[in-house]
Amino acid sequence: xxxxxxxxxxxxxxxxxxxxxxxxxxxxxxxxxxxxxxxxxxxxxxxxxxxxxxxxxxxxxxxxxxxxxxxxxxxxxxxxxxxxxxxxxxxxxxxxxxxxxxxxxxxxxxxxxxxxxxxxxxxxxxxxxxxxxxxxxxxxxxxxxxxxxxxxxxxxxxxxxxxxxxxxxxxxxxxxxxxxxxxxxxxxxxxxxxxxxxxxxxxxxxxxxxxxxxxxxxxxxxxxxxxxxxxxxxxxxxxxxxxxxxxxxxxxxxxxxxxxxxxxxxxxxxxxxxxxxxxxxxxxxxxxxxxxxxxxxxxxxxxxxxxxxxxxxxxxxxxxxxxxxxxxxxxxxxxxxxxxxxxxxxxxxxxxxxxxxxxxxxxxxxxxxxxxxxxxxxxxxxxxxxxxxxxxxxxxxxxxxxxxxxxxxxxxxxxxxxxxxxxxxxxxxxxxxxxxxxxxxxxxxxxxxxxxxxxxxxxxxxxxxxxxxxxxxxxxxxxxxxxxxxxxxxxxxxxxxxxxxxxxxxxxxxxxxxxxxxxxxxxxxx
Amino acid sequence: xxxxxxxxxxxxxxxxxxxxxxxxxxxxxxxxxxxxxxxxxxxxxxxxxxxxxxxxxxxxxxxxxxxxxxxxxxxxxxxxxxxxxxxxxxxxxxxxxxxxxxxxxxxxxxxxxxxxxxxxxxxxxxxxxxxxxxxxxxxxxxxxxxxxxxxxxxxxxxxxxxxxxxxxxxxxxxxxxxxxxxxxxxxxxxxxxxxxxxxxxxxxxxxxxxxxxxxxxxxxxxxxxxxxxxxxxxxxxxxxxxxxxxxxxxxxxxxxxxxxxxxxxxxxxxxxxxxxxxxxxxxxxxxxxxxxxxxxxxxxxxxxxxxxxxxxxxxxxx
Numbered sequence: 001x002x003x004x005x006x007x008x009x010x011x012x013x014x015x016x017x018x019x020x021x022x023x024x025x026x027x028x029x030x031x032x033x034x035x036x037x038x039x040x041x042x043x044x045x046x047x048x049x050x051x052x053x054x055x056x057x058x059x060x061x062x063x064x065x066x067x068x069x070x071x072x073x074x075x076x077x078x079x080x081x082x083x084x085x086x087x088x089x090x091x092x093x094x095x096x097x098x099x100x101x102x103x104x105x106x107x108x109x110x111x112x113x114x115x116x117x118x119x120x121x122x123x124x125x126x127x128x129x130x131x132x133x134x135x136x137x138x139x140x141x142x143x144x145x146x147x148x149x150x151x152x153x154x155x156x157x158x159x160x161x162x163x164x165x166x167x168x169x170x171x172x173x174x175x176x177x178x179x180x181x182x183x184x185x186x187x188x189x190x191x192x193x194x195x196x197x198x199x200x201x202x203x204x205x206x207x208x209x210x211x212x213x214x215x216x217x218x219x220x221x222x223x224x225x226x227x228x229x230x231x232x233x234x235x236x237x238x239x240x241x242x243x244x245x246x247x248x249x250x251x252x253x254x255x256x257x258x259x260x261x262x263x264x265x266x267x268x269x270x271x272x273x274x275x276x277x278x279x280x281x282x283x284x285x286x287x288x289x290x291x292x293x294x295x296x297x298x299x300x301x302x303x304x305x306x307x308x309x310x311x312x313x314x315x316x317x318x319x320x321x322x323x324x325x326x327x328x329x330x331x332x333x334x335x336x337x338x339x340x341x342x343x344x345x346x347x348x349x350x351x352x353x354x355x356x357x358x359x360x361x362x363x364x365x366x367x368x369x370x371x372x373x374x375x376x377x378x379x380x381x382x383x384x385x386x387x388x389x390x391x392x393x394x395x396x397x398x399x400x401x402x403x404x405x406x407x408x409x410x411x412x413x414x415x416x417x418x419x420x421x422x423x424x425x426x427x428x429x430x431x432x433x434x435x436x437x438x439x440x441x442x443x444x445x446x447x448x449x450x451x452x453x454x455x456x457x458x459x460x461x462x463x464x465x466x467x468x469x470x471x472x473x474x475x476x477x478x479x480x481x482x483x484x485x486x487x488x489x490x491x492x493x494x495x496x497x498x499x500x501x502x503x504x505x506x507x508x509x510x511x512x513x514x515x516x517x518x519x520x521x522x523x524x525x526x
Numbered sequence: 527x528x529x530x531x532x533x534x535x536x537x538x539x540x541x542x543x544x545x546x547x548x549x550x551x552x553x554x555x556x557x558x559x560x561x562x563x564x565x566x567x568x569x570x571x572x573x574x575x576x577x578x579x580x581x582x583x584x585x586x587x588x589x590x591x592x593x594x595x596x597x598x599x600x601x602x603x604x605x606x607x608x609x610x611x612x613x614x615x616x617x618x619x620x621x622x623x624x625x626x627x628x629x630x631x632x633x634x635x636x637x638x639x640x641x642x643x644x645x646x647x648x649x650x651x652x653x654x655x656x657x658x659x660x661x662x663x664x665x666x667x668x669x670x671x672x673x674x675x676x677x678x679x680x681x682x683x684x685x686x687x688x689x690x691x692x693x694x695x696x697x698x699x700x701x702x703x704x705x706x707x708x709x710x711x712x713x714x715x716x717x718x719x720x721x722x723x724x725x726x727x728x729x730x731x732x733x734x735x736x737x738x739x740x741x742x743x744x745x746x747x748x749x750x751x752x753x754x755x756x757x758x759x760x761x762x763x764x765x766x767x768x769x770x771x772x773x774x775x776x777x778x779x780x781x782x783x784x785x786x787x788x789x790x791x792x793x794x795x796x797x798x799x800x801x802x803x804x805x806x807x808x809x810x811x812x813x814x815x816x817x818x819x820x821x822x823x824x825x826x827x828x829x830x831x832x833x834x835x836x837x838x839x840x841x842x843x844x
Contacts, residue, residue: 397620424614
């Protein structure tokens with residue numbers, strides 16, 4: 001069993017060599033007393049959930065302890081009552097980072113106050129939004145922060161059993177979590193009588209099998225219970241009746257990774273970061289057509305402009321920035337003119353998008369907004385569990401309409417039909433997946449209705465992206481180099497050397513290979 | 527447990543606080559439509575037909591899964607509610623074959639009832655519809671997955687008998703289907719033909735094959751009888767035309783009553799003048815059999831004969 005003294009001893013022994021090793025590698029620097037990653041990309045970032053990522057060795061518990069790891073648990077267990085932990089988290093105004101932004105403290109308080117012989121805490125690590133990898137990084141690079149967050153949550157609500165529901169598509173995360181759990185058990189930081197306080201808490205892994213909907217709390221519990229992952233109707237709060245009918249708290253990876261830091265530094269410190277209603281930071285997976293793609297953790301309230309341009313470096317290849325999509329398949333597209341919107345729960349909600357779990361997909365001038373809506377709808381159609389009617393049937397019909405529009409077969413009234421279907425799917429679906437599935441359609445119609453109309457009425461794709469609505473033509477800039485003819489996979493291009501070439505439209509499959517290879521930009525898309 | 531007072535469509539209901547809005551509405555004679563709700567099954571929340579508006583909440587709530595509260599004010603047929611119900615019904619009909627004219631379930635089909643109640647019709651569209659997946663392997667059950675609305679009642683009722691649990695969901699999204707066993711035909715699956723699933727199916731996806739072509743629901747004089755095969759006393763409906771019983775169908779199982787094939791055949795034999803020949807499943811295939819074999823009474827009858835030395839009665843083979 002680990003003691004307070006032993007924990008201090010490990011920290012004092014490990015820290016100096018860790019710091020020395022890191023400074024030598026030239027990857028980190030000191031910002032005040034904190035070790036942070038070096039470089040322009042990290043300058044504007046404030047890392048709380050990611051504070052140890054790429055800094056410590058995730059398979060070495062001593063290095064986590066060296067960075068004050070498990071000290072929050074020590075302090076809570078030896079100096080405070082469970083109620084204090086609940087209060088401190090409530091006071092910090094930490095809100096769920098999985099997407100909905102529900103106050104974590106309030107959730108914990110519900111379970112804390114509810115009397116039961118058994119309670120559970122679940123870490124939702126079933127990250128599934130396309131292009132999102134925030135939780136994955138935390139799980140792979142700082143697994144102990146999640147374990148400590150769960151132990152603190154367990155202590156707060158009176159639970160002795162935690163589950164981490166992690167998707168099987170994250171084998172490295174699974175492996176590192178298991179290593180971390182084993183190490184924590186070996187040290188007595190998980191298991192019976194932690195720090196000799198009589199508090200018991202253990203964690204088990206449960207692997208998801210690839211269903212996106214299992215990231216929904218009740219579907220996740222069904223899955224842990226060994227049933228088909230379908231959401232349950234919420235007759236009772238899961239904080240009262242959740243897993244196996246017992247009070248259950250379910251928190252996202254990033255939320256839990258915030259907990260030990262808040263307990264270490266205090267709620268007041270945390271509220272000093274971010275905005276009044278959304279304190280702290282948020283991790284985003286900045287991806288798509290952006291110059292510097294990667295994970296960013298920034299204070300809430302930072303504008304989209306700062307994230308996309310100052311950190312992300314703007315659109316790739318000097319193209320024009322068009323929009324950013326936040327919240328994945330549940331979120332919305334935010335047009336360029338709203339680039340100065342601060343990123344927090346309230347501000348994004350006001351412009352019909354959501355914070356979501358942290359996907360941030362940048363789009364440039366060549367992105368067709370109808371096609372983007374179709375992409376996300378396709379995802380929702382695929383991932384709908386099939387239980388409730390509006391999500392199963394409605395998203396399918398929406399996808400069919402969008403598919404038609406992008407193929408140039410849209411008809412008058414399609415936009416209205418999409419709006420009607422969106423209304424029913426979002427207001428009557430059983431779970432969050434269905435309720436938010438129409439968001440990409442709603443927002444693109446709201447901000448880019450003209451693009452929908454161009455597809456439907458003029459049979460034209462303004463972004464020149466929908467294959468059925470574009471044509472490749474060779475202009476008189478052609479120098480007859482023959483490169484296009486050589487690269488064409490269907491031999492649609494003819495022409496003699498040093499003479500202008502020609503594309504046979506009846507053969508062309510619009511793959512764009514000629515366009516990419518032409519050295520003088522003689523091929524135009526019309 | 528305590529009593530709460532709430533208002534539903536202007537009517538005051540005083541009910542236990544353990545009731546749902548849907549159950550409370552029933553006590554004051556308000557019928558909230560629901561395709562997947564059944565008192566004897568767990569609350570599933572799939573059909574979304576029972577949505578209502580509750581004052582103080584901007585969201586539509588499902589009456590089947592919302593508990594009543596003191597002072598609650600519920601509206602069950604507002605413009606918004608009705609519009610969304612119509613949309614939901616339209617979605618179901620868009621995937622449903624337009625064959626009510628020849629469907630055996632017509633007249634007792636909930637989807638048909640609600641389509642009539644909310645004036646929603648089939649319409650032509652060029653989108654996908656559910657593929658025809660007719661399973662004719664069982665002499666007792668006709669399964670047509672193209673008519674299935676995935677309300678889950680069959681799966682849930684089958685799961686209530688622990689040694690059955692034959693039905694489950696497979697695939698997901700629009701491809702979701704109810705399957706028997708490991709996606710087998712009824713004949714190959716471990717299905718014991720108890721017809722629990724048929725009794726709860728609100729549409730024509732699961733139909734009693736021995737009732738088909740005998741009588742239409744609306745022309746039948748019906749009588750509920752208790753099965754005498756064992757002490758459970760499961761209920762069956764004897765359907766008659768001009769006072770002549772022509773078919774027996776299982777009623778939805780209640781109070782832990784299991785329903786079984788033996789009971790159904792016993793009841794048929796008892797009440798029908800000309801019951802269809804019985805079938806039994808041997809090695810994953812149905813075969814026509816005799817009544818004494820079907821009811822597993824051959825040995826008993828022989829023994830009775832030996833003991834009493836009396837003449838063997840005809841077992842219903844008049």
